[in-house]
Amino acid sequence: MADPKGFLTTPRREWPRRPVGERVRDWDEVCVPGALLPLVGAQADRCMDCGVPFCHEACPLGNLIPEWNDLVAREDWRAAAERLHATNNFPEFTGRLCPAPCEAGCVLAINQPAVTIKNVECAIADRAWEEGFAGPSPPERLSDRTVAVIGSGPTGLAAAQQLTRAGHTVAVYERDDRIGGLMRYGIPAFKMEKRHLERRIGQMRAEGTKFRTSTAVGRDVDAAALRARYDAVVVSTGATAWRELDVPGRELTGVHQAMEYLPLANRVCEGDLEASPLSAAGRDVVIVGGGDTGADCLGTAVREGAASVTQLDIYDRPGAERDEEAEPWPTYPKLYRLSPAHEEAGVLRTAPEAARDCDARLFAASTLRLTGDAEGRVRALHLAGVDAERRVRPGTERVLPAGLVLLALGFSGPDRQDGLVAGLGLELEPRGTIARDAGFATNVPGVFAAGDAARGQSLIVWAIAEGRAVAAAVDRYLSGGTTCLPAPVGPYDRPMTA
Structure with a gap:
């Protein structure tokens, strides 16, 4: 370990995000370009080089996290890139998209904020490309298979x-x-x-x-x-094979699966389309499903200029701290997390009044039915609060305006x-x-x-x-x-x- 006292003297600092008002006007990555490298050396120094590094067990790839943390702290980027690629073919993907179960398993996370493992990983991967450490590795000889x-x-x-x-x-x-x-x-x-x-x-x-x-x-x-x-x-x-929403009104126009909606927005970014035929622009959007795919729909709808966006999660709102009885360290806990999309929705107040106190999310909410107009277009989503067994709680029914309903219920x-x-x-x-x-x-x-x-x-x-x-x-x-x-x-x- 480069600094034996790093975890005692250095607070956790994550890759800063661009201001909400700036990033919702484009499709670029939400974090500030170039702002990660000045941070990661000190953040890697927080790694305790544990005798039994549980971050290894928490990551199915078995990433050699303490090794490349130490190498980054010493600014040996070539060696760090070699150790990182020894277990992961695509660290720039995981460094951006993985929810980091390794950080939940970090020994430091027992009583302090975990090491920013995901940020360090992303920095190594990006530096490897910049410095030419990630060139092709063709085989020395070919088999006949x-x-x-x-x-x-x-x-x-x-x-x-x-x-x-x-x-x-x-x-x-x-x-x-x-x-x-x-x-x-x-x-x-x-x-x-x-x-x-x-x-x-x-x-x-x-x-x-x-x-x-x-x-x-x-x-x-x-x-x-x-x-x-x-x-x-x-x-x-x-x-x-996506999961369906079996409620009255599913057949109405304007009700779509998330994976019908998201590819079209991506094709606009690829230059294949001028505008998405399912664009959320000017529409009241309701997303059914509280997972990452739903959050992706949320961030996309905000950028397309939706009139309002609400995300429904059938589960109760998680707590801010780990439940040591139900989800003890080093398991990955279900916590209240503020993704960039939820941050954007909260700052911009894009949700109807019913969800504004929860960054566009309504927790413990179940869809009862969808209703539409005379032309068969969806116009409202009827929902109710549910208990832990997903039973409807009497007197909790409410109605949300909905011109576009997106189903993000998993696969x-x-x-x-x-x-x-x-x-x-x-x-x-x-x-x-x-x-x-x-x-x-x-x-x-x-x-x-x-x-x-x-x-x-x-x-x-x-x-x-x-x-x-x-x-x-x-x-x-x-x-x-x-x-x-x-x-x-x-x-x-x-x-x-x-």
Whole structure:
């Protein structure tokens, strides 16, 4: 540890955000450009270099956090970048998008604010690109084996990069017109600008990975024929089967899934559209669902100029402090957190009066029905307060104006309508995810499944960890039983819980 007293003398300071009034007028990332590097050296010095670093266990990637904290404190950026990339293919993604379970597991977090691990990670990744430490790493020799990776989200990209670097010939199939999966068309640019994604794709191309866009396996390409062409197939399509809202009025015009709304806003940023056909501009927006996808819709609606925005969360408002009985350290606690989107909504007062005291969120709120006008367009959402068992509390019904209702209720598994699952003959778990064994193998020989398609909806760090682990399983299968690739997680591993 560079400074044995750093955690005693230095307070936690996070990457500052741009003023709300400035950032809601554009789609750039919310944090102040260039303001992170002056902070991270002292913040990395707060790391205690624990004998048993629980941040390792809290992160499914097994990131070597105390090591690269110490190297950053000593300003050895090249070595820090090497240690960071040893366990994580895409740290600039996780440094921006991950909710940082590692910080919840930080030993310092027992009685003080945790080390800003996520900020340090992002600083190392960005510095690695600036200094040229993140160049392509093509294999020294090629095997005669071929692999098809279906899906180009973080799981598919991590698996493809690991297998390419192991010497196999890898082709990534993506049904959209650009690579990236949810990172491309689901995550708004104000959370992660797409230049970071393009940079990694360029690195992967230089290493030898092939990309096939606008190709839906099961629809544009026969799934069984694709399996016959390759020595192995990795299914990493993500969990794209969205959950529905089963209430009267769901059929009204103006009620859309979040993943119908967010891709259009991202396409405007990509220059494909002048304006989104589902733009929130001038409309009263209600978002049903209190998770990250709902917050992404909130930030997007604010930038599009919504007349008002309200987000409904069926759970009670969490407390500001960890509940040591229910969620003891080092588990990831459910706390009241103010995301940039919620901060923007609170400052701008974009919610109706009913939600203004809660930064546009209404907690413990359940949708009862939607009502519309004579033309069948949604005009109001009727809701009520609920208890911990989600039972409606009498006398709590209220009505919110709604010209656009966005459903952000999560995802249940892979899409079963595109022909991929049926075409390959894959077995499914009762909850709708792809069944697999302890080695990531499905019931079809040579076909492996990883990421949200098999695990269920999860965090980006779990997606990348699964991509690295399934790559090890595929390499072992292709080489006849051995591999040098790391496998940070198993198919049945789960986050720490009490």
